[in-house]
Amino acid sequence: MKELKRVLLKLSGEALAKDGSYNEEEIRRIALQVKSLYDQGTQICIVIGGGNIWRGRTGVEIDRPKSDSIGMLATVMNCIYVSEHFRYAGMKTAIMTPFVCSNFTEVFSKDLANEYFEEGKVLFFAGGTGHPYFSTDTLMSLRAIELNVDMILAAKAIDGVYDKDPKTHPDAVRYDRISIDEVVEKKLGVIDLFASCLLMENRIPMRIFSLYEENSIQNSLSDEFNGTEVTID
Numbered sequence: 075m076k077e078l079k080r081v082l083l084k085l086s087g088e089a090l091a092k093d094g095s096y097n098e099e100e101i102r103r104i105a106l107q108v109k110s111l112y113d114q115g116t117q118i119c120i121v122i123g124g125g126n127i128w129r130g131r132t133g134v135e136i137d138r139p140k141s142d143s144i145g146m147l148a149t150v151m152n153c154i155y156v157s158e159h160f161r162y163a164g165m166k167t168a169i170m171t172p173f174v175c176s177n178f179t180e181v182f183s184k185d186l187a188n189e190y191f192e193e194g195k196v197l198f199f200a201g202g203t204g205h206p207y208f209s210t211d212t213l214m215s216l217r218a219i220e221l222n223v224d225m226i227l228a229a230k231a232i233d234g235v236y237d238k239d240p241k242t243h244p245d246a247v248r249y250d251r252i253s254i255d256e257v258v259e260k261k262l263g264v265i266d267l268f269a270s271c272l273l274m275e276n277r278i279p280m281r282i283f284s285l286y287e288e289n290s291i292q293n294s295l296s297d298e299f300n301g302t303e304v305t306i307d
Contacts, residue, residue, distance in 0.1 A: 078224040078295060080117040081222050083108065084214045085229055086155065087152055089285050091126035101156055105163040107291035112165050112196060116295070119187075119197040119221065121214045122156060124148030142206035149210060150175060153200035166195045172204030192219075211269035219276045220227075226273070226280040227294045228265065233284035234302030237265045251303045254280070273304075280304040 085104065085286055089095055112118060127148035130141055150171060157167040168190050170182040179200060180186065199217050202210060218226050232240065233248065235257065240246035252262075254274045261267060264282055273280065283290050283301030293299050 078116065080119075080221065080223045081111075081225050081295070082214060082218045082221075082223045083118060083119065083120045083227045083229065084169055084210070085122045085156075085285070085290065086231065087123035087125035087127065087148065088231065089126075089229070090122070090152060090156065096126075096155060101159045103165075104156075104285075104291065105165075107289060108160065108196065109163045109165060110292050117191045118219060119191075119199060119223070120153075120156075121199050121210055121217065122149055123210045124152060125253045127151060135246045139206035141200070142208075146200075146202040146204070149202060150179065151189040153198040154178060157175040157196075157198050160196055164191065166244065167198060168195045169198045169200055171199075173203035186222055189200065202218060209266050209269065211265040211271070214265075215269040215276075215278070218278050219272060226278060226296075227291065228280055228282045229285035229291060229294075230264075231285065232281060232282075233287065233300065234282050235262055235304065237262070249302050251305060253305050253307055254278075257304060261268065264302075277306040279306050 090101060108118060124145045128145045130145065153169050157169055160167050169179040170187065171179040172182055175179060175215060182199065187197055199213060202213050203216065214226060235249045235252055236246040238246045254270065257264060258270045258274050281294050281299060281301055281303055283294055285297065287300060
């Protein structure tokens with residue numbers, strides 16, 4: 075596999091959770107794996123979901139935009155917390171949001187993000203798009219396009235893309251390789267459809283793999299990769 079200069083890593087918020095709090099061991103493991111890529115000179119940006127804190131309007135009557143606003147703030151909390159683990163592991167970091175968030179974060183701009191990459195910082199993109207009705211998958215796709223990343227690395231609870239939901243279909247078959255066009259056409263749902271369409275239109279490849287497999291982030295850019303490669307062929 076050719077050397078990639080810049081990648082975007084997507085992490086689910088649920089992966090950070092344990093017994094109602096943060097999973098310290100898992101976050102340290104993630105930080106050490108990212109550090110191995112960082113030490114190789116790879117420029118890394120990260121999007122984290124907020125599902126460990128807020129999963130929408132379940133069990134409560136609340137307006138959708140307000141619910142989504144809570145979810146955006148949840149991602150800010152996650153990025154602040156995880157970025158501190160990264161700093162402790164020896165990486166320089168910056169957190170960027172689409173809105174002013176006191177002195178906790180900086181407002182995103184492409185020029186500033188590129189400056190920080192050149193300074194050797196890992197960038198965390200929090201706060202979603204700043205608008206309701208858009209997922210962190212959409213944020214992932216937007217930032218990948220804006221910053222011309224070479225590839226998206228999507229670390230999930232599932233180990234790749236399947237032809238149907240493996241939770242309910244024991245005979246589901248995993249794709250080792252599939253085009254982003256097929257993902258959209260078949261509506262495979264590995265990421266939300268709008269985010270998939272953005273990646274298809276802008277030809278951004280992606281690798282999807284299980285976060286819980288040993289060294290999966292580290293291996294995501296090597297020949298030891300185990301998951302689904304979503305191509306732009």
